[in-house]
Amino acid sequence: MPDETPTASDPHDADLPADAWSGVHRGPLRAGEWVRLTDQKGRRHNFELVPGKRFFSNRGHIEHDELIGREEGFTVASSAGGEYLVFRPLLSEFVVSMPRGAAVVYPKDAAQIVATADIFPGAHVVEAGVGSGALTCSLLRAVGPWGRVSSYERREEFADVARANVRQFFGGDHPAWSLTIGDLAEALPASGERVDRIILDMLAPWDCLEAAAGALRPGGIVCAYVATTTQLSRFVETVRAHGGFTEPAAWESLVRDWHVEGLAVRPGHKMIGHTAFLVTARRMAPGARPPVKKRRPAPGAYGPDYTGPRPADLPPQVLDQSFDA
Incomplete structure (x- = not known):
């Protein structure tokens, strides 16, 4: 400062x-x-x-x-x-123009993460994949100086960019932030920490789900930020197969501007369309499992062409390789 x-x-x-x-x-x-x-x-x-x-x-x-x-x-x-x-x-203006090592989490997605992952003052939040530090700034502002944001980044060059950007925005080294170079899947269990929220912004967030489950307090939230439908499917099904989380919720947000001049009111020509999918789920208490879904999956959803994780208690016809969808 x-x-x-x-x-x-x-x-x-x-x-x-x-x-x-x-x-x-x-x-x-x-x-x-x-x-x-x-x-x-x-x-x-x-x-x-x-x-x-x-x-x-x-x-x-x-x-x-x-x-x-x-x-x-x-x-x-x-x-x-x-x-x-x-x-x-503004923070939303700063992050889209900051120097970049990796792609930034856009303001529309950062706002969704802070709101739907219920980031609160005093929370201990773990962030896997610090990127260029855009989401880190939003998380630090949300937890305040009495909370904690523990970021994990595998690549030193990305971490260097993120450090510089966070220092630039806050005017110094934020007392609530720690940045570790390493793999969350190994480093978080080794730390023995118990945390309130975990944000996974990485290529293979399913690789970190077991570590997240071990560190999250009951009622805590895991939130994944993924770019493609294949990543989305793999993470959602891994959460279901784990059994220690509530049914995952998945969505994306689209932002469209409007042109307004007198009676000329129409959608603008610019739009922030798909940037990423968000997935959230809450941690169950130790030994507890969520209720089995009443709604059956679509016929063939987990048929012979599906090779990913499979949730427990699937109806037999969904798994029948001879079943004609």
């Missing part, structure tokens, strides 16, 4: 306390903060404010000193007459 905090004339406009670790500031823009400039065509530029430096674009330059000390939410003109809107970047 920056050491010097500009004072506000109104105490209600004072900056947030540093120990809140929100990644958000109030009051005048200050050196060391990041700002987001948006031009008249919607093009966006994020950069750190440094006294004496200049921001350059195809519309000339802007002195950083022209921005420092002003309240956000103003327009500024470049040396060649370009107009820019100046704000501090």
